[in-house]
Amino acid sequence: MNNIEAKQDNWTEVITPRPHVFYINFRELWEYRDLLLLFVKRDFASQYRQTVLGPLWHIVQPLLTMFMFLILFNRLAHIPTDGLPADVFYMGGIVIWSYFSACFTGTSTTFVSNASIFGKVYFPRLIMPLSVVTSNLIRFAIQFLLLLSVMAVSAIKGEYKFHVGWHTLLIPLVLFFMAVISLGTGIIISSLTTKYRDLSVLVSFGIQLLMYVVPVAYSLAYAEKKGYRTLIVLNPLSSLIETFRYAVLGKGTLDFGLLLYACICSVIILFIGILVFNQVEKSFMDTV
């Protein structure tokens, strides 16, 4: 009998009450990569079924926002746009901001809106927020093309000149850390909403308010002039947005210290996010 017991110490899996504090099973995530892609495909294929405009909505949304900004901040409030044509300036901010806001709102409902799937079958829960971040990448690509065409139109009119240089290489870097920070904040919120739904109420209008305290509709230079610089740059999103605009448009503020600060913040937030997520994912079905 002892022999049999001794032979059987090589269990492939042990289910215990408490999860590891900080542990991601990367091998498992990799094994489920097909699922991630299929979720992306599912999101995309089903999002605009039975709509007339279909994927065109991805373009309509930022365009309408841009027109709104043109009227509100440019014509009415006369806020300067860093010497750039206003439409190009706004579109640059909107495109990167909407990537963040879509990722953040998408991931922040991970647990609550997928409870029916999570309650039935196990797969690494992190796949779900990761698929949101990935499918928004496609959306971002479409909107980036829109930004390029707005720039092109502006260039043809002679109001704007394309700047391509080493700073163009910053685009993927900014995008990566944008994904990191939105994933981090999103999963923190989603983990906390499993028990207390108050946060989901906060998120829906919080994201609207947040847009006004990051330099989307105005530049960091303008905020500095008005004496709100410290307040604005405390938010790591601000320097990411400002850097993105610099990387694409070639004008604006580029502060490597602030960029480093934003990158470190993003990583810390994601770290905390995974910590909280791990605590919640194993037993959230009991409280959701």
Next chain:
Amino acid sequence: MSEVVIKIESLSKQYRLGQVGRRTLSHDINRWWYKVLGKGDPYAKVGQENERSKKAESEYVWALRDICFNVRQGQVLGVIGRNGAGKSTLLKILSKVTAPTTGQIKLNGKIASLLEVGTGFHPELSGRDNIFLNGAILGMSRKEVQRKFDAIVSFSGVERYIDTPVKRYSSGMYVRLAFAVAAHLEPDILIVDEVLAVGDAEFQKKCLGKIKDVSEKDGRTVLFVSHNMSAVKALCDSCLVLKNGKTFFLGNSLEGVGYYESEVESIASSLFHEDIKQAPGNDLVKIVSFTVRPTKNNAITVRSGIEVEVVVYSFLENRNLDVTFDLKTGGDITVFHCGCVITSQKNSRKGSYKVSFTLPPFLLNVGMYYFSLIVGEDMRVALFKLGSFVGFKVLHESDGANHSALPGIISPRIEYQVEYGS
């Protein structure tokens, strides 16, 4: 002996009753404070046994309490129990949907669970896309699904609709497709929970056949949860009966089903209907009462002897009536079949007939038994059948020599001689 693939060690799961609200927050803070102090969970000590119908005295309840068992490779284990016994909680913990409160499970091999088929099916996507999506959710890679795609489609039998969005499917077709994906998973351990409720008879048979194949031919381990006792009896070689979150019985599946059925309230050992119209039967005959009682003492035991009495009301005149008793064990084995002639001279009258007989002591052993009843004509034609309706339990009564119940269906007192030869 084959390897142990699931080892469950004193597994418990506690649930909090009622609403999540401000009180939850205070409990959470309290719990966190105890953790900081290095003490255990203050709420793990409280909690009641999970009796669904009783009013709760504590806010916490144990859905599972100290469950321990091992499952060996190739074993088909049935898990049965009444609603709220903890079956689904056990399966949820096994399939990692939720974590246990205490205890642990050790697994050997890839586990896949069918808690509900069609999880993650997206109504807007076609059958084809959903096969890939569902396969991936259940843990198959794209290549694996591609390889098995044709087999899945032909098993499901919905070839014609494979490129139609599944929201246009009938519910039966939906389940067929979903089960087909799940059936081709090839895990080492398969968990199946009540998936056969939908689907027509032919498909149910196909599913049961598939589960049997999976265990017998491929040597995989299956955990099967069902309320369908005949399916459990047909599929499982052993069985776990849960009651209020605790192990009630673990062992042979026929015996286990018997234990489970003895718990089912709907089986009465005596039924009376004051109003003949309400009594079971048809416009030919009615069964007014059926009583099973001990000849002596208060309880039916091996030694008590059993009196059986049935009152049949007949609407038929001038016929030859008879009543047949069929006694079966909880494991569905027929103990005896006995026909009693009521009238043999074509002289039945409208009115009630009482038929009674006595089973002697030391005939039936300890266990669960069921009577089926057939009221017939001319010992050939069945007028009315009442299947496995009246059940009773023969209790154990210890005598000097033997304290525990003996195995077997019957427990006769056998006369024997002992002779000594040089």
